[in-house]
Amino acid sequence: MSERYDRLRRIRREKRRQRRQQRSLKKTMKSALGWFISILTAAILGYGFVAFGFQTVYMVGPSMEPTLTDGESYLVNKAVYLVTSPERYDVVAYRIVENQDEYYSIKRVVGLPGETVLIQNGQVYINGNPLADYPVDCEIKTAGIAESAITLGENEYFLLGDNPDNSQDSRFQAAGNVQKSEMLGRVKIK
Template identity: 45%
Template sequence: MARHKGLTFYEKKKRISREMVREIFVTLFYCFAAVLLAFVIVFSIGMKISMIGVSMEPALYNGQEVLINRFVYKMLSPKRGDIIAFLPNGNPNSHYYLKRVIGLPGERVQIINGYVYINGELLAEDESYDKIADAGIAETEILLESDEYFVLGDNRNISEDSRSGNIGPIKKETIAGRAWFKMNCDEETMGLVK
């Protein structure tokens, strides 16, 4: 009988111990708890609404779903450039409007020759905004009260906003919150609203 010289390997059978099963279940439990907690936090301070119309293109598109942060303005005030959700004149029977904050409380806002002026000075804005064809009520200077904001749609000439007599300046109490995340129309992904 010939013997083979060299190394021989024996494969040890792995056993699933109670400790390993326990670790797997604990890990799964913590993952589930973290996801549940994140879901509860997002939806307790958030609100999902749909963009209606083309007034905020290209930032937001018609039918695009947007998650609104309802908590942020309980601690802070809206700032210039924020996209806010509000009910026009506080009307609960209306849908939420999404517009960009242009004028802040105490400021004087006027639209002259298609451009926005704040306190008599031209507002420095992105060149992608169209020249405003209709100044509406902002043709004459508007002095915002201590709780009022002046808002415009990004698609300036196809927007019903603070220039419209039936909307006018937005009272802080009618603001639901700030646009937080948007669901992309072509992909099922979320992105920050800018």
């Protein structure tokens, strides 16, 4: 009888050991699945943050001095223009649709959709009125194509550099009026 009792005890012990191993394996699998879900969630949130939230761009050239410095990096809020439209004097990063391989340019919004922009005697005129509250004190020596009045279409913006004598902006055919769809977002000025 004792032999049978010993055998039953061994079988029960073996079953308990197997149940412990199964519980341990389940615990390990749950933990691994939890880690996998956490990492996947972080990756998705990170991608969403970069794709739809914020991005870093570099200022190239002196066109926005003294506001922005050549070679410095700036944070761009990409989400802001998904829910609102650019406002006058916003500093924006943009890239012309035809030049998708080029870097982003950074300029200041001066003219809004539906407005007429004209540059005469170093002064910007919006709908015939001088732009008196421009954030940077500068005289524009080259009017470019804005020497004649330019009426902006729907979703078109007229952009200028804060250092207009060293800026390729909406005054020149290469940049021209910028579409809202070409804007990456609003640049956060430090």
